[in-house]
Amino acid sequence: MKQALEDIRVLDLSRVFAGPAGSMILGDLGADVIRVESPQGTDSIREWWPFVKNESTYYLTANRNKRSITLNLKNEKGKEIFLDLVKRADVLIENFKTGTMERLGLGYDKLQALNPKLIMCSVTGYGQTGPFAREPGFDPVLQAIGGLMDVTGHPDGEPTRVGVPVVDIMSSLYTAISILSAVRSRDFSGEGQHIDISLLDVQVSALANVASSYLMTNHISKRMGNDHGNIVPYQVFQCRDKPLMVACGNDQLFIRFCETLGHPEWSEDEDYKTNAMRIKNRIVLTEKIQNVMKEKNADDWFSLLSGKGVPSGPVNNIEDVFKHPQVQARQMVDEVAHPSLGKVKLVRNPILFSKTPITIKKHPPLLGEHTIDFLKNELQLSDDRIALLKEDGAI
Template sequence: MPADFREQHSRHDPKKGPLSRFTIIDASRVRAGPTAMRVFADMGARVIKLEIPPGAPGGDDMIGGRDHNRADYENLHRNKESLTLNMKDPAGLEILRELVTRADVFIENFRPDVKDRLGIGYEALRAINPRLVYASISGFGQDGPYARWPGFDSIAQGMGGLMSVTGKPGEGPMRVGIPIADLCSGHFCAQAIMTALLEREASGEGQWVQTSLLEAQIAMLDFQAAQWLVDGKVPQQVGNEHPLTVPTGVFPTKDGYLNLAAIGNSMFARLCEALGLQHLVGQPGYESDPARVENRDAVNEAVSEQFLTRTTREWTDVLIKIGVPCGPIYKINEVFDDPQVQHLGVAWPASLPGKGDVAFVGTPFRLSRYPRAEQPRLAPEQGEHTQAILNELGYSDQQIGEWRSAYVV
């Protein structure tokens, strides 16, 4: 096979982004893995997404597929290429091996036993390309008693403790309104891949990086986990309030709601002055965060009465000026109408056939020497780049046509 595949895509191209020298083979599905790959694709890496050939057994009917939710699919798979490939076929496996010899990263989220059965496990691909960074995302880890359990975001939220501390007291466990275990495991995986690529610059060797929905969810517990691991305290549900500081949370105003985070004694004192409640400062039961937590209902009742006297905007203007964190609570449409959100350019303009001018949520960091492209490349149609990629690898049009007929590609 020609060597120019790697030569064409291993050189840094500042016009394409800071990660343009990397080629990634994406064998992951659903959300966690594609989320990790979106980070690389947005930064210019060549991400080749593997899909099951049309008509082949075992076609993808999972949530997040192109026909299930076009908006979600476009947002998740922008800036990527699509290669249809049947890895269960010997010819398809041989094509994958050719790709791997030229790739920097391979990512998958098969159950641990499946990839070895297919012949695409870490050791098998490492033997082909010792510089390969092999990334795995699973539901519960690559080994252990739950290794073969199917992974799903809401299950990880429950087993990872998040649902036990989400929601109002006494109302039972509550799932978070986004697939946070999927998303966080994807971003942690991207960090791990970046780390391994940096290490490879020193050692010259790739390695196997792993994360799971369960581990990612537990990591996101943060101080809630520390309450148990360090202090032996089991955190409970507190609704919109903060478990360790009062007053925080959602308070009704004259025309809506205010989100408040008055943390610490000095901030509480400034809040009380703004509310005309100076007499509470230093009183028993109000003198510290721990005391206010013990006296939560009384503190909240006192400040709530005052918040009802003005609008959310009026209170926001007053409290921000004196350094008390607060803000409105938006519906999703209101988020993108906010002047600060518009100033930051969070929405990434795009043009979508059949819908016209739309936008996606851009990667939430920026680099001073690599401004974001004016528009992302739309998510690829299934197999859109199959012909071109296989031609790059040196396969003839005739051979590719035969493989299409046999559902190899």
């Protein structure tokens, strides 16, 4: 059975993570994704450490299931080839600074005139409008401006960046979701549209309960380390060997938790009986729990709490994650052949379809790996024409 997007062609001009990870999702779903870079390379992520035989593991993370061609969009012949590709494309993704596509003569109005069905998704730090529209935007900067860092970290510590590029990751999801929606809309209208994805918008939307607390009560949330501002106990406790996260999301779970710890009387104490009272008496209760938790290893507590249906889990390092029996049972690691690296291991797409399974059909491509083949077999250009284009700096 064909995958859902096998009839969709995507031109991917994006760089670094948010845009490329979004186009990778489309590639995983069957789309023909063509990375378009300059002959000298335009994606700085290729230069990010660590490396495997000169290939950036960061780049490998976001670029499977794509082909790569090189075109110089500042060269008239290169631009002509690109415009020819636009006529044949369904989707164009770009994440240049706002206004760059227009300066190149490749703004949406011009491209839509060539292809009225084209869906163009622009992914930028601050969006296409507003006083910051032309500012560069990178994930940690947006974590800072968007409030995430201020509510992350310990109360007496400094604001803390999330350990993965979470704004980029969320933006990649919105990129894919918006494009899928636009494709569906085009099924009805026959027309494409321009999508404006702002990393700042994405981050603000992800403030979730922190945002609603402020908007509805003027409460400004602050850093609480691993504690939760609205639920107790919902935090990390140090066990005999390592930390364990415990999440008692309601009073019934707290009762089971207390029984497991051998202190059922805590759940009957008026100071701790309800979540509201536990929040009020957080410090004293937390100290009592901590004194008990340090008596056993984290895995032992996990087994006991699991038997009572209380959500918990040890704080694993990355090696522990990939050795976890559930992660292994779900086969979260896949391998794909690579022209210079042999086989590379990648984290699989987390979506499991019953009829159209996702596979890694294409390795993350080398820069311009498919240029010659693409020009010859899809644009029907002769060897002589390709040689002239290369000599002219167009490819």
